[in-house]
Amino acid sequence: MKPALEGLLIVDLTRVLAGPFCTMLLADHGARVIKVEQPGKGDDARAYGPWFGSKSAYFSSLNRGKQSIALDLKKAEDRQIFEDLLEHADVLTENFRPGTMEKLGYGWDTLHARYPRLIYGAASGFGHTGSSSQRRAYDMIVQGMGGIMSVTGEPGRTPVRVGVSIGDISAGLFLTCGLLMALLKRQHSGHGAKVDIAMFDCQLALMEYFIGRYFATGEVTGPVGSYRPAIAPPFGVYQALDGGLIIAAGNDKLFAVLCEAIERPDMLLDPRFASAEARKDNEALLAQTLNAALAAKPVSAWTEHFAAAGLPAGPINRVDQAVAHPQVAERNMLIDVDDPQVGRYRLVGSPIKISDAPDPRQRRAAPALDQDREAILKELSRSIREVKA
Amino acid sequence: MKPALEGLLIVDLTRVLAGPFCTMLLADHGARVIKVEQPGKGDDARAYGPWFGSKSAYFSSLNRGKQSIALDLKKAEDRQIFEDLLEHADVLTENFRPGTMEKLGYGWDTLHARYPRLIYGAASGFGHTGSSSQRRAYDMIVQGMGGIMSVTGEPGRTPVRVGVSIGDISAGLFLTCGLLMALLKRQHSGHGAKVDIAMFDCQLALMEYFIGRYFATGEVTGPVGSYRPAIAPPFGVYQALDGGLIIAAGNDKLFAVLCEAIERPDMLLDPRFASAEARKDNEALLAQTLNAALAAKPVSAWTEHFAAAGLPAGPINRVDQAVAHPQVAERNMLIDVDDPQVGRYRLVGSPIKISDAPDPRQRRAAPALDQDREAILKELSRSIREVKA
Numbered sequence: 001m002k003p004a005l006e007g008l009l010i011v012d013l014t015r016v017l018a019g020p021f022c023t024m025l026l027a028d029h030g031a032r033v034i035k036v037e038q039p040g041k042g043d044d045a046r047a048y049g050p051w052f053g054s055k056s057a058y059f060s061s062l063n064r065g066k067q068s069i070a071l072d073l074k075k076a077e078d079r080q081i082f083e084d085l086l087e088h089a090d091v092l093t094e095n096f097r098p099g100t101m102e103k104l105g106y107g108w109d110t111l112h113a114r115y116p117r118l119i120y121g122a123a124s125g126f127g128h129t130g131s132s133s134q135r136r137a138y139d140m141i142v143q144g145m146g147g148i149m150s151v152t153g154e155p156g157r158t159p160v161r162v163g164v165s166i167g168d169i170s171a172g173l174f175l176t177c178g179l180l181m182a183l184l185k186r187q188h189s190g191h192g193a194k195v196d197i198a199m200f201d202c203q204l205a206l207m208e209y210f211i212g213r214y215f216a217t218g219e220v221t222g223p224v225g226s227y228r229p230a231i232a233p234p235f236g237v238y239q240a241l242d243g244g245l246i247i248a249a250g251n252d253k254l255f256a257v258l259c260e261a262i263e264r265p266d267m268l269l270d271p272r273f274a275s276a277e278a279r280k281d282n283e284a285l286l287a288q289t290l291n292a293a294l295a296a297k298p299v300s301a302w303t304e305h306f307a308a309a310g311l312p313a314g315p316i317n318r319v320d321q322a323v324a325h326p327q328v329a330e331r332n333m334l335i336d337v338d339d340p341q342v343g344r345y346r347l348v349g350s351p352i353k354i355s356d357a358p359d360p361r362q363r364r365a366a367p368a369l370d371q372d373r374e375a376i377l378k379e380l381s382r383s384i385r386e387v388k389a
Numbered sequence: 390m391k392p393a394l395e396g397l398l399i400v401d402l403t404r405v406l407a408g409p410f411c412t413m414l415l416a417d418h419g420a421r422v423i424k425v426e427q428p429g430k431g432d433d434a435r436a437y438g439p440w441f442g443s444k445s446a447y448f449s450s451l452n453r454g455k456q457s458i459a460l461d462l463k464k465a466e467d468r469q470i471f472e473d474l475l476e477h478a479d480v481l482t483e484n485f486r487p488g489t490m491e492k493l494g495y496g497w498d499t500l501h502a503r504y505p506r507l508i509y510g511a512a513s514g515f516g517h518t519g520s521s522s523q524r525r526a527y528d529m530i531v532q533g534m535g536g537i538m539s540v541t542g543e544p545g546r547t548p549v550r551v552g553v554s555i556g557d558i559s560a561g562l563f564l565t566c567g568l569l570m571a572l573l574k575r576q577h578s579g580h581g582a583k584v585d586i587a588m589f590d591c592q593l594a595l596m597e598y599f600i601g602r603y604f605a606t607g608e609v610t611g612p613v614g615s616y617r618p619a620i621a622p623p624f625g626v627y628q629a630l631d632g633g634l635i636i637a638a639g640n641d642k643l644f645a646v647l648c649e650a651i652e653r654p655d656m657l658l659d660p661r662f663a664s665a666e667a668r669k670d671n672e673a674l675l676a677q678t679l680n681a682a683l684a685a686k687p688v689s690a691w692t693e694h695f696a697a698a699g700l701p702a703g704p705i706n707r708v709d710q711a712v713a714h715p716q717v718a719e720r721n722m723l724i725d726v727d728d729p730q731v732g733r734y735r736l737v738g739s740p741i742k743i744s745d746a747p748d749p750r751q752r753r754a755a756p757a758l759d760q761d762r763e764a765i766l767k768e769l770s771r772s773i774r775e776v777k778a
Contacts, residue, residue, distance in 0.1 A: 004570035007577075021597075029570055049619065050605045061601035108744070127742070130719035136701040140615065140625070144635040145703045147711040149615070151552030152541065158626070158633065159705050161615040162551045163540030164595050173562040178741040180569035181393035181418055185746065187576060188396075194744035200714075201722050201740035206553050207708060208410075208737050212450035214708045215735045216439045221708065226529065226538070226550040230438065236529070237547070244547065246533040312525040314534045316548055319596060319603045319610065322536040325589075330519035333590050346604045348597050351590035352567040353516070355497070355583035357574065 003030020004357045008183070011036060011082075011089040012066065015043045017139070017165055018123045018199065019095035020062040021172030022179070026091075027065040028350040029357065034085060034376065035063065035367065039070040042369040053342035055366075061347050063366035064337055070370035073104050084380045086115050091179055095123040098133045108194045119182045119192040123171045127198030137199055139167035146203020151210060153223030160223075170206055171199040232276035233283050234258065237316065239291040242298040247290075248312040252276065261309045262293045332359050339365035392419020393746045397572070400425060400471075400478040401455065404432045406528070406554055407512045407588065408484035409451040410561030411568070415480075416454040417739040418746065423474060423765065424452065424756065428459040431758040442731035444755075450736050452755035453726055459759035462493050473769045475504050480568055484512040487522045497583045508571045508581040512560045516587030526588055528556035535592020540599060542612030549612075559595055560588040621665035622672050623647065626705065628680040631687040636679075637701040641665065650698045651682045712737075721748050728754035 008031040012023045020043070027033040037043055048058040071078040086092060092111065094101060101107050101122075108120055122128060125137025143149045143161050153160040178195035186192060204211065213219055227236035231250040238245050249258045252275070259267045267273050267289065272282040279286050294302060299315045306313035315321065328334060335349040353359060397420040401412045409432070416422040426432055437447040460467040475481060481500065483490060490496050490511075497509055511517060514526025532538045532550050542549040567584035575581060593600065602608055616625035620639040627634050638647045641664070648656045656662050656678065661671040668675050683691060688704045695702035704710065717723060724738040742748060 002574075002578075004574040004582075017598075025566060050602050050608065052605050057601040057605035058598055061597050126716055127720055129742075130716045132696075132714075132716040132719075135696050136699060137703075138637045138701050140617070140635055141637055141701050141703040144626075144633075144705045145711060145714065147706055147708045148551070148553055149705050150707045150711075153549055153552075154543070154546070157543070159615075160542055160549070161613070162537070162555070163542075163610075163613050164537055164599065166551070166555065166595070169595055170559075170562070173559070173566065174740050176566050177414060177562065177569065178743060180566060180573065181741065182743055183573055184569065185391075185393040185743075189391075189745065191745070193393075193746070196742040196744070197740060198716075198720060198742075200716060201720055201742075204711065204717065204722050204737050205740045206555070206558055207711070208450050209406075209447055210553065210708050211712060211737050212446040213439050214712070216441050216446035218709075219439070221552075224550070224552050226548075228529070237533075244533075246529055248527040248530055307521075307524050310525060312527050312530050314526075314530040316533045316538050317536055318539045319536045319599050320607075322534060322539075322593065322596070323600060323603070325521075325534065327515055327519045327521040327587075327589060328593065330521075331516055331587060331590055333593050348593050348600050351563050351586060351594045352570065353518075353585040353587075353590075354567060354571055354574075355585070356578065356580070357570075357582070 001356055001358050004354055006030040008032065008090045009088055010034070010091045010093060011085050013092070013094040013096070014123070015095065016045050017062065017168040018171040018175070019093055020045070021169055022121070022123070022175040023066065023093055024062050024064065025172075025176050025350065025352070026179070028363075029352065029354075033066040034372070035066045035068045036082060036085070037068055037070050037369055039072050039370070042068070042070065046369065052339070052345045055339065055342045057345075060337070060339070060345065060366045064347060065364045066367055067372035067376065068367035068370055069373045069376050073106075081377065081380065085376075086111070086118060089115070089118060090183065091119045091121060093121040093175070093179070097136070098122075098124050098128045112192065112194070116191045117186065119179060119186065119195065121175050121179045121195040121197070123175050123197045123199070125198065126200050128196045139165040139199070142167040142199040142203050146200055147207045147210065148203055151221050151224050153225070155223055155225045157223065166206070167199050167203060170202040171197050174202050174205070233279050233286055234290055238287060238294055240294045240297060240299045240302050244316045245294060245299045245302055246314050246316065247306070254311060255279070257309055257311045261306055261311060262290070264293055332361055335361055335363050337363050337365045341365065341368055390745055390747050393743055394418045394420040397421065397479045398477055399423070399480045399482060400474045402481070402483040402485070403512070404484065405434050406451065406557040407560040407564070408482055409434070410558055411510070411512070411564040412455065412482055413451050413453065414561075414565050414739065414741070415568070417752070418741065418743075422455040423761070424455045424457045425471060425474070426457055426459050426758055428461050428759070431457070431459065435758065441728070441734045444728065444731045446734075449726070449728070449734065449755040453736060454753045455756055456761035456765065457756035457759055458762045458765050462495075470766070470769065474765075475500070475507060478504070478507060479572065480508045480510060482510040482564070482568075486525070487511075487513050487517045501581065501583070505580045506575065508568060508575065508584065510564050510568045510584045510586070512564050512586045512588070514587065515589050517585045528554040528588070531556040531588040531592050535589055536596045536599065537592055540610050540613050542614070544612055544614045546612065555595070556588050556592060559591045560586050563591050563594070622668050622675055623679055627676060627683055629683045629686060629688045629691050633705045634683060634688045634691055635703050635705065636695070643700060644668070646698055646700045650695055650700060651679070653682055721750055724750055724752050726752050726754045730754065730757055
């Protein structure tokens with residue numbers, strides 16, 4: 001079994017998160033990713049804590065399986081190496097501010113004329129076109145501007161940022177989709193294309209349903225908390241003995257299952273809970289009644305009990321609890337890395353499971369800065385194409 | 390210019406959100422998507438408000454540009470049509486509970502033996518393998534189990550759900566990546582593969598950095614609010630005259646730009662703010678001082694002023710404000726649909742911008758249930774393959 005993207009060569013100028021998340025997915029699925037880094041310093045994320053010994057855990061989790069060469073793209077000799085790499089590359093990725101590649105002499109028009117089969121993927125805050133193109137953005141800025149913060153948080157309180165950097169990560173995912181689409185298209189057209197991804201655009205794409213609702217009704221939603229206002233309760237977070245328990249029983253059938261499972265079949269006969277509409281009207285009382293019953297057991301006991309009954313329910317896991325769930329290991333979602341620099345550590349695997357491709361539990365470590373220089377230069381001298389597989 | 394995925398035929402059994410989000414992306418980029426729906430009722434989302442006239446805005450936003458045929462996969466005649474479609478399909482997608490396709494006689498082994506080039510994409514709560522495979526999940530359940538809720542919300546308070554259905558949407562995005570990878574692989578291998586995506590796995594993949602941190606340090610993070618604890622302030626939400634303003638000035642250089650921009654260069658000389666470390670130590674005082682200065686003007690005025698100064702800053706937009714930003718129209722992120730059923734409405738466009746492919750401002754409406762039956766049957770009778778482009 002061969003990985004899906006075996007044989008592809010990615011030359012990767014991206015740093016920190018959005019771009020490296022994309023090229024990590026490509027590397028996880030067999031593409032060869034050569035990270036071209038700034039001499040001396042490398043990817044900024046190399047300096048971000050916390051640490052696996054002397055190595056950034058942040059950097060290590062996003063760059064496993066990649067190679068590294070340090071090149072100063074303002075020096076003639078290093079430019080020559082970079083251009084030799086592009087001769088053989090299928091894809092070039094970067095997440096600089098728009099205009100940076102042009103200043104280096106590697107704008108899309110130049111690249112396309114010189115390497116007609118090269119696909120060029122760019123991720124930036126606001127994209128390579130439009131009047132805001134030059135504006136600087138970070139994850140939190142686009143989370144704020146795109147609307148996702150406005151619907152996240154407790155109802156009636158200040159909106160909060162999504163705890164993970166969804167602004168960067170979603171841009172990385174859409175960039176991955178765009179590059180794979182461009183690779184498919186190249187099979188027919190014979191030439192490369194530029195894929196231009198803006199974090200701000202991606203935020204709007206995640207909001208699709210809220211924006212559809214706004215255009216349909218003019219309605220603008222504030223922070224929605226952990227409940228789904230459109231769905232009849234119980235649907236949200238309830239209180240078990242030792243913490244919050246999510247129950248999703250938004251229809252009559254599942255409500256009946258729930259009442260049986262908590263040994264309160266009498267609730268089904270109560271006219272205040274007898275229909276979805278009645279439960280909506282008596283939402284606070286329903287929550288109070290459920291919480292009283294749920295206080296009998298801890299979250300883990302209810303979760304197992306409800307799973308056996310076919311009721312969608314679950315805990316609010318911390319990270320340590322999430323990775324301890326048996327399904328995580330069974331789905332090969334934790335991988336081990338033997339890092340020659342700092343020893344063995346564990347990371348999250350790829351969620352893309354493809355039947356005729358391997359899904360190794362062991363991955364190569366993120367590279368030390370410039371570690372592959374000699375091997376790459378040697379390959380270039382006898383044409384990288386022959387050996388890149 | 391042709392769309393990137395022109396010529397691909399997707400037979401789509403998916404309903405509601407995760408699957409339809411994936412096939413919407415494929416349709417937006419030129420794939421032909423034939424939605425196979427349950428007779429009478431169709432995709433559950435057809436019944437979800439709010440409404441564009443008589444048509445679900447929720448359904449319409451996720452199914453633009455697709456075709457519809459209603460088939461009862463338990464009836465021989467309809468199974469024949471379905472199988473005729475599969476003869477010509479590149480991809481089959483579904484998001485049923487694991488085992489449903491096997492019960493229908495369309496499990497992967499059967500499909501692969503009969504249609505060796507067919508790619509099969511499945512999205513489910515916990516995946517098609519592992520001991521939790523049969524457990525039911527909704528977006529909120531996997532948000533709770535995977536850890537994203539545990540880091541989202543105000544510090545010291547109860548975690549909250551991410552306001553959008555990131556559990557479904559991220560599964561749709563990873564499914565899209567997986568299908569495109571399998572399509573690329575098919576070019577070499579000549580045969581199809583099964584892509585098995587679990588919402589729970591995808592949640593872990595979004596948590597990557599927090600999980601890396603946990604494995605590195607044993608540290609488990611609670612709700613992080615709107616600040617980045619690892620970055621020196623000011624980095625978070627501050628208070629302007631009329632609401633929250635996000636400022637990301639996490640280093641000395643940007644802090645200097647900020648002090649100039651608010652006409653408080655004296656703050657740079659204040660030893661309590663003179664270094665990143667000092668600002669961290671005096672975080673509350675810094676916020677108070679900044680808020681006092683920011684109270685002079687509304688968010689929009691500061692945003693423009695800061696953008697001109699090169700300082701990353703921005704508002705917390707509601708959905709109506711987000712779509713009104715000039716960059717949204719300039720990037721063609723709003724599209725118009727002329728729906729023969731209910732008239733004209735507006736939706737969010739695709740954030741994947743590919744240089745040699747069209748990015749139409751006008752898209753075909755989501756289909757009425759079974760609207761393409763006759764055309765599809767006619768095509769099948771003279772082989773759909775010839776006309777699918």
